[in-house]
Amino acid sequence: MIESPAPAAPGAVPALDPERISADFPILAAGPNTGRRLAFLDSAASAMKPRAVIDSLRATYEGAYANVHRGVYAHAATATANFEAVREQVRALLNARTPREVIFTRGTTEAINLVAYSWGRTNLGPGDIVLTTELEHHSNLVPWQQACAATGGELRFIPVDDDGVLDVSDLDSLVAGGTLRMVAVVHASNSLGTITPLDLVVPWAKAQGSLVLVDGAQSVPHTSVDVQALGIDFLAFSGHKLMGPTGAGALWGREELLAEMPPWQFGGEMIRRVEYAGATFNDLPWKFEAGTPAIAEVIGMGAAIEYLTGLGLDAVHAHEVQLVRYGHERLLEVPGLRVLGPALGEPRGGVLSFTLEGTHPHDIATLLDTQDVNVRAGHHCTQPLMKRLGIHATARASVYAYNTREDVDRLIDGLGEVRRVFGLT
Numbered sequence: 078m079i080e081s082p083a084p085a086a087p088g089a090v091p092a093l094d095p096e097r098i099s100a101d102f103p104i105l106a107a108g109p110n111t112g113r114r115l116a117f118l119d120s121a122a123s124a125m126k127p128r129a130v131i132d133s134l135r136a137t138y139e140g141a142y143a144n145v146h147r148g149v150y151a152h153a154a155t156a157t158a159n160f161e162a163v164r165e166q167v168r169a170l171l172n173a174r175t176p177r178e179v180i181f182t183r184g185t186t187e188a189i190n191l192v193a194y195s196w197g198r199t200n201l202g203p204g205d206i207v208l209t210t211e212l213e214h215h216s217n218l219v220p221w222q223q224a225c226a227a228t229g230g231e232l233r234f235i236p237v238d239d240d241g242v243l244d245v246s247d248l249d250s251l252v253a254g255g256t257l258r259m260v261a262v263v264h265a266s267n268s269l270g271t272i273t274p275l276d277l278v279v280p281w282a283k284a285q286g287s288l289v290l291v292d293g294a295q296s297v298p299h300t301s302v303d304v305q306a307l308g309i310d311f312l313a314f315s316g317h318k319l320m321g322p323t324g325a326g327a328l329w330g331r332e333e334l335l336a337e338m339p340p341w342q343f344g345g346e347m348i349r350r351v352e353y354a355g356a357t358f359n360d361l362p363w364k365f366e367a368g369t370p371a372i373a374e375v376i377g378m379g380a381a382i383e384y385l386t387g388l389g390l391d392a393v394h395a396h397e398v399q400l401v402r403y404g405h406e407r408l409l410e411v412p413g414l415r416v417l418g419p420a421l422g423e424p425r426g427g428v429l430s431f432t433l434e435g436t437h438p439h440d441i442a443t444l445l446d447t448q449d450v451n452v453r454a455g456h457h458c459t460q461p462l463m464k465r466l467g468i469h470a471t472a473r474a475s476v477y478a479y480n481t482r483e484d485v486d487r488l489i490d491g492l493g494e495v496r497r498v499f500g501l502t
């Protein structure tokens with residue numbers, strides 16, 4: 078049962094009404110297996126889309142579609158204006174200084190690859206250290222492995238303890254004997270929900286003269302992120318995780334850094350002048366946007382940002398904190414179940430990763446699906462982290478603004494059924 082929210086105290090963050098919000102998401106109305114409301118608990122992988130985003134895609138293709146930046150006819154001008162307006166929306170979302178600092182990419186992965194390739198291959202060399210964490214998604218690990226392999230730089234790791242909580246107690250020793258050039262860290266772990274204490278890591282990194290890149294794939298959709306207040310240099314996120322279409326996301330970077338970095342992909346849009354013998358390159362941000370971009374998808378990401386900021390990111394965050402706490406408490410009631418990541422009551426993103434003795438996470442996810450409860454099972458693109466924790470996989474439930482306590486209750490009921498099927502009761 079959903080309890081009605083208590084009236085908000087003056088100045089307090091207004092409570093979200095997830096039932097009302099889910100009415101904006103056509104796919105949640107009925108699950109494919111039971112016809113009941115879909116208890117979708119896999120938004121960390123990709124979020125569902127509100128009608129506003131679906132309508133935006135349709136409106137672009139039906140009403141104002143053309144390639145951007147080139148055409149002189151009306152549809153081209155409208156498409157370009159709608160596309161470029163999203164750059165300003167992203168600037169405002171992140172409190173960046175100027176839209177020139179916003180580079181559209183296919184998502185977080187491409188944004189990090191851009192920095193690791195362009196900045197990394199220009200600036201790293203033997204003796205230089207890139208510091209990341211043992212929590213990272215492969216997207217913020219493999220690009221740095223490659224950059225270090227190409228330049229002689231060295232990749233080092235902030236360790237996690239046996240529960241997957243970061244140990245930041247002795248950062249200095251992690252960079253001994255080298256020059257720290259880049260700290261590339263996840264903001265909120267997709268795998269465990271662990272939060273990186275940026276308030277501690279960023280000032281320390283800056284005192285070492287290092288740059289900081291934040292993988293915001295799991296934070297930007299769920300909470301207010303202010304790149305200036307954080308004092309960081311780069312931030313990457315994916316539109317599809319913030320209710321937008323797939324294929325669009327962004328890199329934010331400090332203008333003076335981006336201005337110095339060489340382009341990493343070459344072709345149309347990113348050039349200023351081309352001769353047979355060579356070329357000069359466009360200004361920011363277009364010098365990093367070679368080729369036709371994801372036009373309708375970027376515009377759709379703008380619709381998602383408008384929808385999300387309409388809900389209020391502080392309210393979304395507060396809702397998720399409550400729901401994750403409730404889910405955590407309820408999961409701990411299940412015999413044989415282990416929740417990984419931060420302890421109950423510690424800061425945690427909207428993710429609950431768990432194992433259940435005597436079962437495999439894939440079996441858990443498959444059985445839950447018969448009840449239209451969707452969770453993810455696997456290594457969550459964090460294979461080294463799984464190895465570090467001595468497991469192969471977890472089941473992962475993740476929440477968003479449209480999730481209710483009833484979704485969590487259905488997860489718990491479904492886990493009871495899993496235990497029954499496996500003869501664990």
Ligand SMILES: Cc1ncc(COP(=O)(O)O)c(C=O)c1O
Pocket residue numbers: 121122183184185186187214216217263265266267292294295315458
């Ligand atoms: C923390 C984190 N980083 C990076 C990514 C990669 O995002 P994308 O596949 O949208 O590029 C994900 C996606 O799951 C993620 O959760």
